[in-house]
Structures are given as C-alpha cells and as structure tokens.
Amino acid sequence: MIRRDFSERDIHMAIDGELPADERAAYDAWLDANPEMKARSARFTADRTALRAAFAGVLDEAVPVRLRKVVFGETPVKAAVSRSRWWLAAAAAVLVVAGGLGGYLAGIDRVGQENPAEDQLAEQAIAAHVVFAAEKRHAVEVPASDKDHLQTWLSNRVGLKLVAPDLTANGFQLVGGRLLPAGESKAAMLLYEDDKGERISLFVTAQSSQNAKGTYASAQDGPQAVYWLDKGYGCAVVGSLPREQLAVVAKSAYGQLMAGLAS
Amino acid sequence: MHEKKAAILGEIPRLRRYARSLLRDRDAADDLVQDCLERALVRLDNWQTGESPRRWLFTIMHHLFIDQMRKVNRRGEATMLPLEAGEAVAQPAEQMESIASREIIDALQAISPDRRAALVMVAIEGFSYAEAANILGVPAGTLMSRIARGREELRGLLDDTARRRAIRIVEK
Structure with missing residues (x-):
C-alpha cells in the first residue's frame, strides 16, 4: 500500500475519479482515520449527486426546433452576429479586462473570429469611447499640453507614425490620448472635445490585413463609428454627433492621419 | 459534411445541459447553444476529423459563455445575485x-x-x-x-x- 500524506485536494480527486487506483486503499484508510475529512467527503459527494440529478432531465428534453434548424442550415448564419450584438454592445468589458487577461483573451479571439475585422475595430473603438469619453478627470493618460510626448509615445507603442490631427476647424480641441489593448495588439486613442463638451475619439491600430470602410453603430442611440481599414492600420472616429457632421470630422481626421503616416 | 452535422446534432442535449447549468434560464441557455452551433457551423472546416465533436463544441461554447459573463459583469448586472434575491426572482416553473x-x-x-x-x-x-x-x-x-x-x-x-x-x- 502506498503511504503518503493526503489532503483535501485528494477528496476532490477521489470524487471526480482522478485518484490513481493504487492510492485508493491508502486514501480510504486516511478518510477512516479523519472523521472530519470523511464527513466533508460525504457532503461533497452528496452535492455532486444532487447536482447531477438537478440537471439530468435536460438530456431527455426534445431538441428545440430552432437549434435543429441551425444545424441543418435553415437559419441564415448572419443571425448569429445580430443576436450576439447585445453582448458586443458591452464590449467595453473586453477592453477593460484585456490588460490582465491578455493570454486568455487571445485564446478567445482565435475562436471569436466570426466578426469581420472592421466590426471588431469599430466595436473596440466604440467601447473605448463609451468608457473613456465619459470620464471627466481621467479620460486621458497624457494630456494635450504634452502633445509631443503623446505623439512619440503612442507612435512607439502602436508601431505607426501618429500625428494627432488638428480638428479646430471642426470645432474640436485635442484633450489628450491613451494606449489601449486591441485584440492581441495595441491601439492609440485620441480624445477631442468641442466648446459644448461634446467629445469624439480617434482609435488607431496597426493591426489590419484588409481593406474596408464604413460606419458602424453598436446600439440604436449609442455613439457611431466611422472607420477605415487599410493594409497595416485601422482607424475609427467615434462620436454621438449627427452622422453627416461625424463624417466630415472623420474625413478631416483621416486625411491628416494619412498625411502623418506618410511623412 | 452530413456526418459532421449529424455528430453536432447528437451533442445538442449535452450542450443544452451544460448551458442550463451555467445560465439557469432556459431561453438564455438555448440562446447560448444556438450561438455556439452557429459559430461551429461557420468553422466546420476547423474541426479536425477524429477530434471529439463534444470537446470541440464545448470549447466554443465555453468561450462564448466566459466572454458574455465578463461583458455582463462589467455592465453591472446582477450575475451573482445573493441567494435571497435569487429566491425573490420568481423563476417560471418550467x-x-x-x-x-x-x-x-x-x-x-x-x-x-x-x-x-x-x-x-x-x-x-x-x-x-x-x-x-x-x-x-x-x-x-x-x-x-x-x-x-x-x-x-x-x-x-x-x-x-x-x-x-x-x-x-x-x-x-
């Protein structure tokens, strides 16, 4: 009989059938010698039985027609994107936690490629805007007063030559910027504000391999994103302005960004 | 192709049970299963022959679930209702x-x-x-x-x- 010290950990292993067979006898002897552990084991075992019983009925239920239809191709696949949208509208969460969960989310991303790249970019940009544009005092990491440093820092981090566009002609002043995660890569966010306190943000990443452009809104009356993707970078301008006005600002920002990248 | 689909169909009861234990609400659980199935069908080619359909599907569904939980949590919804509150929310006795x-x-x-x-x-x-x-x-x-x-x-x-x-x- 194998002699070793057992612990609570072994109780779980034994219940889950993970205890090596040749340790079983020693384990049982240990349980007998430790009434408290034996009682604990009995409670956990009973809970396991109760859990299985509580959900056993599900296996006998008829498969709902809507699920059957998915498998046999009667539901357009596009529907997946729209039904999931309510999760995605809260995409802010991904941004906020991505820092600490980099590796984990990278794993999720591999499975989650069903969204076209442009949707992802727009969703990330909108999420960032929702979170940070609402912040009064902590909207940016580096303020506009330190613009040179802001541009150098973000350019180095994102890997693109970034020049913060001058949007004063459109009534917007630079507030500052911050660095954000974007999928497995990084994004720069530049925040602007007009004299009424209306804010728009620019979201730029170096992560893109396709060409696309368009507008995107994640919620009915939420902010909109105007975006461009080109080989080597993606850019989105996000705000709650009327669509035409946002398009004008975005065009101006895009032109200047392009000029900056090429300079 | 048809064999793959038949194998997926066969896993639905298990997927539903897992979803139900994760989410409790029957409709929400079936929504999760539906998203999982749709995602799986889009990437049917990724599924290696020989790989257990169960493992493959559970992996997809788990990612969807965790993704959703993180988002819902951040929105401040009560995903972890204290027990009293949970009891107060009358679950339809399905x-x-x-x-x-x-x-x-x-x-x-x-x-x-x-x-x-x-x-x-x-x-x-x-x-x-x-x-x-x-x-x-x-x-x-x-x-x-x-x-x-x-x-x-x-x-x-x-x-x-x-x-x-x-x-x-x-x-x-």
Whole structure:
C-alpha cells in the first residue's frame, strides 16, 4: 500500500475519479482515520449527486426546433452576429479586462473570429469611447499640453507614425490620448472635445490585413463609428454627433492621419 | 459534411445541459447553444476529423459563455445575485423541480462563473481534469483549485440556505 500524506485536494480527486487506483486503499484508510475529512467527503459527494440529478432531465428534453434548424442550415448564419450584438454592445468589458487577461483573451479571439475585422475595430473603438469619453478627470493618460510626448509615445507603442490631427476647424480641441489593448495588439486613442463638451475619439491600430470602410453603430442611440481599414492600420472616429457632421470630422481626421503616416 | 452535422446534432442535449447549468434560464441557455452551433457551423472546416465533436463544441461554447459573463459583469448586472434575491426572482416553473434541486441550482448560479464552469464540467458533464482544463483553456492546477473552491462555495451557500430555512421554521 502506498503511504503518503493526503489532503483535501485528494477528496476532490477521489470524487471526480482522478485518484490513481493504487492510492485508493491508502486514501480510504486516511478518510477512516479523519472523521472530519470523511464527513466533508460525504457532503461533497452528496452535492455532486444532487447536482447531477438537478440537471439530468435536460438530456431527455426534445431538441428545440430552432437549434435543429441551425444545424441543418435553415437559419441564415448572419443571425448569429445580430443576436450576439447585445453582448458586443458591452464590449467595453473586453477592453477593460484585456490588460490582465491578455493570454486568455487571445485564446478567445482565435475562436471569436466570426466578426469581420472592421466590426471588431469599430466595436473596440466604440467601447473605448463609451468608457473613456465619459470620464471627466481621467479620460486621458497624457494630456494635450504634452502633445509631443503623446505623439512619440503612442507612435512607439502602436508601431505607426501618429500625428494627432488638428480638428479646430471642426470645432474640436485635442484633450489628450491613451494606449489601449486591441485584440492581441495595441491601439492609440485620441480624445477631442468641442466648446459644448461634446467629445469624439480617434482609435488607431496597426493591426489590419484588409481593406474596408464604413460606419458602424453598436446600439440604436449609442455613439457611431466611422472607420477605415487599410493594409497595416485601422482607424475609427467615434462620436454621438449627427452622422453627416461625424463624417466630415472623420474625413478631416483621416486625411491628416494619412498625411502623418506618410511623412 | 452530413456526418459532421449529424455528430453536432447528437451533442445538442449535452450542450443544452451544460448551458442550463451555467445560465439557469432556459431561453438564455438555448440562446447560448444556438450561438455556439452557429459559430461551429461557420468553422466546420476547423474541426479536425477524429477530434471529439463534444470537446470541440464545448470549447466554443465555453468561450462564448466566459466572454458574455465578463461583458455582463462589467455592465453591472446582477450575475451573482445573493441567494435571497435569487429566491425573490420568481423563476417560471418550467418543470417540476424538487426543493433540493432548486436550492442547488440557485446556489450554483451564485458562485463565480469560472468556478461554476469548472465544477459543472467535471461533476455534471463527467470530463476528466485533463479534458476540462483543455476545454477551459487553463492549467490543470487552476482547474483543480476552481473545482475545490467551487465545491466549498456551493456547500457554504447550501448550508446558509438550510440555516435560514431552520430559522424560518423556528419563527413559525
């Protein structure tokens, strides 16, 4: 009989059938010698039985027609994107936690490629805007007063030559910027504000391999994103302005960004 | 192609059970399964012949679930209702649940999503530690500690419920 010290950990292993067979006898002897552990084991075992019983009925239920239809191709696949949208509208969460969960989310991303790249970019940009544009005092990491440093820092981090566009002609002043995660890569966010306190943000990443452009809104009356993707970078301008006005600002920002990248 | 689809169809009851244990609400659980199936069908080519459809589908669904939980959590919704509140929200009695089943289902909903998934994966779905760790994308050690903490948390909640029930009886 194998002699070793057992612990609570072994109780779980034994219940889950993970205890090596040749340790079983020693384990049982240990349980007998430790009434408290034996009682604990009995409670956990009973809970396991109760859990299985509580959900056993599900296996006998008829498969709902809507699920059957998915498998046999009667539901357009596009529907997946729209039904999931309510999760995605809260995409802010991904941004906020991505820092600490980099590796984990990278794993999720591999499975989650069903969204076209442009949707992802727009969703990330909108999420960032929702979170940070609402912040009064902590909207940016580096303020506009330190613009040179802001541009150098973000350019180095994102890997693109970034020049913060001058949007004063459109009534917007630079507030500052911050660095954000974007999928497995990084994004720069530049925040602007007009004299009424209306804010728009620019979201730029170096992560893109396709060409696309368009507008995107994640919620009915939420902010909109105007975006461009080109080989080597993606850019989105996000705000709650009327669509035409946002398009004008975005065009101006895009032109200047392009000029900056090429300079 | 048809064989693959037939194999997927065969896994639906298991996927529904897993989803139901994760989310409780029947419609929400079936929504999760539907998203999982749609995602799976889009990437049918990624599924290697020989790979167990169960493992493949559970992995997809787990990612969807964790993704959703993180987002919902951040929106500040009560994903972890305290037990009293959980009881107050009258669940439609879609099937005859015994009191014991209802209590354990409520308690399961009250533990953290990560622990819930780990515990359900081995205790209900019967995956081995190695399989479960693989599906959840965590090291075996993490899985084991989630299972242990999940079980303890679940037991603690059930003890609390039992205590409250006892108090109520005494008060009568």
